[in-house]
Amino acid sequence: MNHHIIGIQFIPALSEEELIAIQTLAKVIWKEHYQPIIGLQQVEYMLDKFQSVEAMQSQILDGYYYFQICSDQALIGYLAYKIHENELFLSKIYLSKDARGKGYARTAINFLEGVAKQHSLFCIQLTVNKNNTNTIAAYEKIGFIKKEAVVMDIGNGFVMDDFVMEFTVDQ
Numbered sequence: 001m002n003h004h005i006i007g008i009q010f011i012p013a014l015s016e017e018e019l020i021a022i023q024t025l026a027k028v029i030w031k032e033h034y035q036p037i038i039g040l041q042q043v044e045y046m047l048d049k050f051q052s053v054e055a056m057q058s059q060i061l062d063g064y065y066y067f068q069i070c071s072d073q074a075l076i077g078y079l080a081y082k083i084h085e086n087e088l089f090l091s092k093i094y095l096s097k098d099a100r101g102k103g104y105a106r107t108a109i110n111f112l113e114g115v116a117k118q119h120s121l122f123c124i125q126l127t128v129n130k131n132n133t134n135t136i137a138a139y140e141k142i143g144f145i146k147k148e149a150v151v152m153d154i155g156n157g158f159v160m161d162d163f164v165m166e167f168t169v170d171q
Contacts, residue, residue, distance in 0.1 A: 013066040
């Protein structure tokens with residue numbers, strides 16, 4: 001089922017073709033956005049570990065839902081979430097550079113709020129790199145608040161140094 005809200009669609013990504021499209025977009029977004037924050041080596045490691053087709057297929061088998069974010073039939077971003085016992089965990093939400101600052105992230109959160117309500121969940125939680133200041137500011141503008149700081153070892157000598165942020169879902 002495709003979900004259509006204000007000119008953008010959230011299309012479940014299940015086929016290998018759809019996941020290849022996400023993998024391709026992820027490479028562009030991550031290299032442009034994260035290389036200045038965490039460096040090329042960690043970007044390439046994380047893309048391989050978390051955003052390769054094989055990694056996404058494994059995550060889907062583990063209960064993650066991937067969606068393409070499309071505007072006028074064009075892929076402009078993607079998101080992935082998992083339903084936890086008490087919250088919806090927003091694992092990934094990425095928009096191409098041209099799609100940022102247009103309210104699409106807010107629309108995506110509205111879409112996720114609907115999913116959370118269907119599952120009687122009271123919050124959406126995510127992690128964001130502590131140095132990703134523009135994104136943190138965007139999340140705060142939408143209504144997320146910082147809950148805690150976490151450092152996670154992701155292997156190969158790399159860590160994710162993040163804030164956990166939370167958004168309360170209106171019931």
